[in-house]
Amino acid sequence: MPRPSDRAWGLVVALGLLAGPACSSRVERQVVDVGRHRVRFVCPAGWEHLDHGRQQLFRRGESQLSLTDLGPATPAAMVEELAAAERLWRDGRRRDAFERVRELRAPALRFAPSRQRADFWKPWTDVTYVPEAADSAAIGPAFAALIEGTKVFAEVTPEHMVEYVVILASDGRGREIAHRERRTIHGAPWIEVETWDRVSHLGRSRVAFVVDRGYLLALAIDWGRFERTGPVFEAVLASLEVTADPPR
Amino acid sequence: MSRSDPCRTACRVALLVSAAIVGCGRARAPAPLKPAETFTWVAQPIAFSPPPHGWERQGDNGGGMLGVRFILTGGGGQCISVGAYRLLAERDRRFALARLISRRDSLSRREFLEQLSLARPRTEDPISDREAATARQIDAALDRAMSDYLSERPGFVTYDLEAALKAASAYEPTLAEILPHVRLRPERMQEPERWRIAYERDTVWAGQPAFASDDTLITPERPLLYREIFWVVHGCAFKAVYQGMPENLPTFHRLVDSIRFPEEADAAPK
Structure with missing residues (x-):
């Protein structure tokens, strides 16, 4: 699996995000409310950020990432x-x-x-x-x-939780889970899932989610070439900080 | 200078020359295959290492198969494909029946009757007499299940469904049964004259019984090797095909050597 190099590219992009603006000014960490969640993040350089309330979009050309409140988890x-x-x-x-x-x-x-x-x-x-x-x-x-x-209702199993997020993030398209791992980012327990087309293993994509006070927050690649979106996804994810403050 | 010096010098030169010849003549190590991937096209997973850079991957979802094809870039139609016979796998009703039994209590009347009809086996074009007999047994048990369900005799419904599952579990198609339906028959192809059947044999590949054939495909540009290998593992049929020039055949052989048929639990997502 080419994941280590993706991670490495992500770190390079993350450093770029941090170092680039640092040359001119301080790194701008934005604070937004995503539905029930208040988050801090660094917007990728050169990417457009659109605040749609429950969904935050990051766009550049034909590529798009989204950070979405997926509603109740419990x-x-x-x-x-x-x-x-x-x-x-x-x-x-x-x-x-x-x-x-x-x-x-x-x-x-x-x-x-x-x-x-x-x-x-x-x-x-x-x-x-x-x-x-x-x-x-x-x-x-x-x-x-x-x-x-x-x-x-019975307690939701971790497997069902992953399946639920993948279904919502991939808009119901048949996707297969290629890889998943737990990651702690700024103290929050995220689960990152990589998916691909079930038949060919092409069309790789990623979604990461965290359960914050009972509600799901998910960062997903919506579209775009994985070689381009993968490292940016990694950089945005690494910068995401779910704050304890309630949304305004 | 001693008398042996010219001889030693000649020997050294000969050694150097032969070393250089050996060094130049040594074939370059082939590019390594990519890391192994596990594909779950049918109930039985298959794992293998895809060919190296230069072979472009495409999904293959046609002709009753699910699989993946690797096309050699600039290779003029040379490709390697690995796939599973989806339509044949769907004739196996074990999964549908087991799911119906497990979900029975949570299904409404309409849902249950719908799922019951979806669990029925295909009876047309059986692949063997054994399969036809199994399909008849399953069908009869499901007829009884429907009748008992409509007569509100739940205990009998459970028994009927278990009988259907037992009948379905007692049969698994074999390579010998499936082979006549899947092996290359030029007369079934669009242009039969393009195919030359050469050497066919029963063998073992990837630790499983296999049927292999070494044939030739005559294309307008040049003849191409056409190699097929078939397996049936736990009732699921698979095929690996190479269509190309002799110089790329080792890549196909290395891919086939990497094929494994893991147990379902081993193939679960990481």
Whole structure:
């Protein structure tokens, strides 16, 4: 596997990122909120940074990396999401609340048996089948039932967590895991996964993720030649620092 | 100067000349193959070391196969390919039946009946009488499972599914059964006159029984060696093919020598 040389190139790029700006001024570490996470990072020299809130994009020509809040990773975080949706509803923002519930996704939900998933959603869909006609008196108990329903999900295995992130990061395309490793970056326990096309082992790509206070944060190569994006991915990952401060 | 000096000098010169000749004549060491990779095209993984730089890789997903092809850059059509017979592997219903049994309790009625129909074996064009008999047994057990399911007799459904799995597990196709369907037959090719069958033999390669054939492909530009090796490992069929000039044949042989068929657990992602 040509990984050591990739790592070496990544270090070279990382040094370049640090040393380049250092010649003229101090290294600019940016602080952004990525959904539920607040992170510090060094933007790769020559790459454009776009702040889309839950997703931060790094682009250069035909290459793109993304840093994304992939949502709840644990049942406790699912409860937080549902509680936040309930607050929206109580504030009178019914459509936003319903949309937030509709968008709820988590590894426990993804890998649960279909019957368990159906049982989880039933109290909610029974009440909100026609959202405009949903009875306000029934919505509160439906939220409570959803929150109670999160207790039935089994603990997510590390293998399922990796599979979940790879599926989300690769947009459902059939990818095979070529290599994975644990790395501690600025004190945070990241898992880095390299994937490739299952048939040919071409089209290498990488995604790295960390579970931060129950929520998933993932850095991924979206597109571009791996020879170009691989070292930049490594440099951005090495610079990423998930802070303990809550997002603004 | 002693009398032996001219003789010694001549000997030294002869040694130097012969050393130089040997040095110049020594063949350059072939470029090493790339690090081994494990491919999971079918249930049985296959591992091998891809050819060195200069052989461009392409995925191969056609003709009922999944595999990878390495084309020699500027080689005028010379290539090495390794692949698995996906369609043949899909005739094996063990995995589908085992998954249906394990997920049965979590499937809705519609899902269960759908999965039951997907677990049925293919009965058309059997590869052998043994396979046809196995398919009939599985089919009969699944018929009973459907009937018992619709009659709400879950205990019988479990028994029927186990019987289907047992029937499926009792059969694994062999190289002898699969070979007639996969070996090169010029009359089945688009231009039969281009193929010359030469030397065919049963052998052992990569620690497994194999069938190898050394044939020739007549192309408009030049004749090319056409070598095929077939294996069937745990019921999964594989093929390695070389199409090219004699000077690159050693690269194919080195790749074939690197082939291994690891157990599934050994092939899990690192």
